[in-house]
Amino acid sequence: MTQLKYILSKIQLPEQSVKNTIALLNEDCTIPFISRYRKERTGNLDEVQIERIVKFRDEYEILEKRKKTVLKALEEQAVLTAELEHKIGLIQDLSTLEDVYLPFKKSRKTKAEKARQNGLEALAKIIMSQNAKDIDIIAYKYVKGDVASIEDALEGARHIIAEWVNERSDIRHNIRRQLERHAMISTKVVKSKATEEHAQKFRDYFDWEEALSRIPSHRLLAILRAEKEGFIRLKIEIDHDRALDNIERKILKSNNECSEQIEIAIKDAYKRLLLPSLSNEALQIAKDKADESAINVFAKNLRQLLLGSPLGEKRVLAIDPGFRTGCKVVCLDAQGQLKYNETIYPHPPKSDSTGAIKKISSLCDAYKIEAIAIGNGTASRETEALIRKVHFKNDVQVFVVSEAGASIYSASKIAREEFPNYDVTVRGSVSIGRRLQDPLAELVKIDAKSIGVGQYQHDVDQSKLQKQLDVVVENCVNAVGVNINTASKSLLSYVSGIGPKLAENIFNYRNEHGVFQSRTDIKKVPRLGGKAFEQGAAFLRIKDAKNPLDDSAVHPERYVVVSKMAKDLGKSVQELIGNSALLNRIDLKQYCTDTVGLFTLEDIVKELEKPGLDVREQAKVFTFNQNIKTINDLREGQLLPGIVNNITNFGCFVNVGIKESGLIHVSNLSDGFVKDVNEHVSLHQQIIVKVLEVDVPRKRIQLKLHK
Structure with a gap:
């Protein structure tokens, strides 16, 4: 099966759209770039649809890589036939592939392998024929060496039969289906730990039973954490009698001494080999689904957090509240640059509220503060109450801002590079203030897992979590766009096609040569080639540029189209921008070409109406009930x-x-x-x-x- 056919079997999208998207991905195009600037080729697929194509493309590559490994191993064992190779070629999932490969795996020291070494495979085949009589007499012929008795011979033969039963793909598939439909997960408390304080948060699962197929993701992850920490034991079970009956119907063809031995072997295979293996597999599948659900929750939350309402370019006084250690105060200019810092002690034990109020008032006056950001940690409510007693000369808005992850940032390499001469307390206060100005620009500096907006994020597959969170951050950054002349290295690194190394080069070039005057200047950055420019230029904005399109989401490759629109109307590009009456006069169809269609042209006109429009709402003041303090x-x-x-x-x-x-x-x-x-x-x-x-x-x- 080809990559394209595999992906199409998983998603309901037009074949040509998928085919073109794969081609763009193979050309190292990013998801934000493809979804925004290659709509004609993809048939207007959005980011989510393209992400799914990427997911199934990766799945296919993993499956194909494993197939090659299996085929090579079979070839080395000289057991690969044309029929087997064809069968493997048709397989579409890893579990089926492993079932087919199972009989050919080089066995470790199993009971069946030991029995084979003792020459008992011939006896096992005789029993499996199910037509032999006087099986004890036949088995006696194999009593020699390490086989001390008839029972030893029969037991060894049963071990081989049990392995054969375990290796049958139809039997494994049947039990796998029963587990998928009917498995129950049950838990029992470890009595010796039942009274421990930490165990109490898991007490709901001290005696629990639920269908594995219906258990919510958060509950399964909680149960698995409780088991990992040793507070409970869990089991995955199905109707054993039903499972055994299904196996016996597939194998038993007679009712004699042979079938009695086979029946014993089947029970052994089920209890010792099949159930442990497949129940673990079923639990892992359930865990993978729970991981995916939890990761999706985290991703949704992170997206909403990153696209949180910015205050914008306002002068901010930020406070990291505290009692004994005081409140750390910083003053930031409209671009988030630190202008002043100090510590005040309005709360116990010093309780210098009068001095603190005077200091806040004078700082707001001196630095023309427009808003105050208060961290929501310890002493937050008390500090907010204090600020509301201050009589400001000008209108100053007061916001309470989440501190989640601020301590992680303040001790990070990024923070040390930004503020090498200040300690962690000052850096933390700066982060609080900048979060109010622009949550996205500040939060990208922090490991998303430290922000605390998920469920059981430490229990899920960490590589999958990180990959998904990186995609979310990248999508958010590119949805908003980045001011190349003020952005940090962290923010620049998430721009489509840029990455950490080019972000550092942009940052260093800006420091050495001054601000970028146009998008064309971006090409002067060392090692930023044509591909990177193609992918990233439209997401990098330049304020007050000579060409107004440089501060818009219009891609440089489409500037010619906009210029032609303006020329046909007898206007300049500047006169087009924001002029809905003029833009509505444009007949978009006359600008369609082989590479530029209505999808792109409609986006261009929408952007020209409100160039550089921030997709986020502006921050709003919020006040808690002042009578509720604890x-x-x-x-x-x-x-x-x-x-x-x-x-x-x-x-x-x-x-x-x-x-x-x-x-x-x-x-x-x-x-x-x-x-x-x-x-x-x-x-x-x-x-x-x-x-x-x-x-x-x-x-x-x-x-x-x-x-």
Whole structure:
């Protein structure tokens, strides 16, 4: 099967679209570039559809690589026939391939291999013929050497038969199907650990049973973590009698002494070989599905977080709150550059609130501060209350900003390079302020797994998680676009076709030669060739450039088209931009060519209407209930403002202004059935919640979405 046919068997997309997309990928084109600037070739496939093509292309390559390995091994053993090679060529999944290869694998020291070495394979074949009589007399002929008795001979023969049963692909397929449809996962607590404090968060699974096919991803991952930490033991089981009956019907053809031996061998094969192997496989498949679900949740959350509302280029005073160590204060200019830093001590034990208020007031005046960003960690509410007592000369907006991952950034190599002369506390405050100005530009500097917006992210396949998160970051960065003259190396590295090395070259070139005046200047960056320019230029923006298209998402390769549109209207390109009346007069069909179609032309006109439009909403001020400071202040029935700070498959967590986040279970998001939590709430959404239950000892809060 060809790569194209394999992919088409997995997804319902036009063959030509898939074929052209594969060709573009093979030309080292990126997903953001293909989805945005090669719509004619792909038939307007979006990023998600192209990502799926990439996924199945990779699957195909893994399968083909394994097939080559298997074929080579079979050839070396001189057992590869034309029929077997053809059969392997038709296989479309790894498990079937391994089943076919299983009988030919070089055995380690198994019971069956030992029996063969003792010369018992001939006896096993006689028994499997199922027409021999006086089997004990026949078996006696094999009593010699290490085979001390008739029973030893029969047992050895049964071990060989058990291996044959285990290697039959039809039998493995049958049990695999039973596990897929009917397997139950059950758990039992390890009694010696049942009373341990850490075990209590898993107590729901001390005695649990559920269909493996229906278990939610978060529950399976929780069970697997509990097992890994030694608090429970789990089993995967099916109806054993039914499974054995199915095997016996395939093998037993008589009712005699031979069939009695075969029946014993079947039970041994099932219990010792088939069930352990295939139940582990079924559990791994379920784990892979749970991983995929959890990774998708993390990816959705990360996307929403990265595309969070930016305040924009405003002068910001940022505060990293604290009690004993004080509040770290920094002042940033509109581009996020550090202008001043200091520590104030408004809270116990020093309690210098008067001095802190005066200092904040004078700093806001001196640096013409337009907004204040307060970290949401320890002493956040107290600091927010203090700031609201300050009398500002100008209008200053106050925001509470998530600190998640700020400590990771402040101790990172990136932070040390940006602020070599400042300690981690100052860097952390700067990160808080910059997150308000532009969440995307700041969060790309932090390992996404440290941001804390997933579920069981440490339990899933880490390579798959990292790969998916990298795709999300890349898509978000390119959806927004990057100001090449202000972007950090981290942000530049995610631009289509750029990567870490070219990002560093761009950064260094900018420092040495000054700001880029045009997109053409980008070609002067060392080692940035034609391919990288093609892939990345349209995502790199240049403010106040001579050519206004340099600050738009119009690709340089299409500037000629825009110039022709303007010329035909008797206007300049500058006069076209933002002029809907002029743009509506353009007959797009007359600009269609073999390479430029309506998809591209419609995108160009849309971009010219609002060039460089940020797809993100602007940040809005939010105020928590000032009477709620700790979990002890919560009461059932209260209606409170809150911000969604994490989304999972089983609901969402909401910050209501205290240390503990409350949970809106999926059943409390709507009166009707909820298929997808994301259809009802989004990350950082401002909502009103109703308090349903408060468990102070366990620090758990149950909420309901109030509409």
